[in-house]
Amino acid sequence: MIRVVIAEDQGMLRSALGALLDLEEDITVIGQAENGKEALELIQQHQPDLCIVDIEMPIMSGLEVAEQLKAKKHPCRVVVLTTFARQGYFQRAVAAGVQGYLLKDRSSDELTNSLRNIMLGKREISPELIEIVWEEKNPLTSREQEILLLAEKGLTTNEIAGQLFLSSGTVRNYLSEVNSKMSTSNRLEAIKIARSKGWIIETP
Structure with a gap:
């Protein structure tokens, strides 16, 4: 059985x-x-x-x-x-x-x-x-995924930095790297593409 x-x-x-x-x-x-x-x-x-x-x-x-x-x-x-x-x-x-x-x-x-x-x-x-x-593999690191998820919630760079215990400059660098990897110009575009491909996931 x-x-x-x-x-x-x-x-x-x-x-x-x-x-x-x-x-x-x-x-x-x-x-x-x-x-x-x-x-x-x-x-x-x-x-x-x-x-x-x-x-x-x-x-x-x-x-x-x-x-x-x-x-x-x-x-x-x-x-x-x-x-x-x-x-x-x-x-x-x-x-x-x-x-x-x-x-x-x-x-x-x-x-x-x-x-x-x-x-x-x-x-x-x-x-x-x-x-x-x-198909192409997920290019985002776990930290980059985490930052995108927080950005998707509407958190500012400073708020993301505070929540993850990082400097604001470090968060900006991560977001810049994300845009570079995904050939996007801003975080909103990156979030949309990452969601559509299943590269970021979070429970409701």
């Missing part, structure tokens, strides 16, 4: 997915979470074989769940089920060691077959995502 935890912030979709999987004779849903933090708690409590996570969830994203499980060397397999076929998300998921990266428009039969294959040790990736492997 494949024991599954589902982490999805949309209640109706989470319930529908749980009901669908419970119809399978060899799959049972042992927990449902509306955010990544709850998912980790359920995983620690129930020790499932597999956790299905959405990417953008409150408190903690699905990618952060995968990264924490990898850091702890937890045996629970992680499957990302998302609407986002973004290069940055996909590359981060692969780096986090996820066993599956699937799009939500898959049929129920395709999904359940993928889960079974993952339990056999295979990696399942939606065909639409294969081309992403050949």
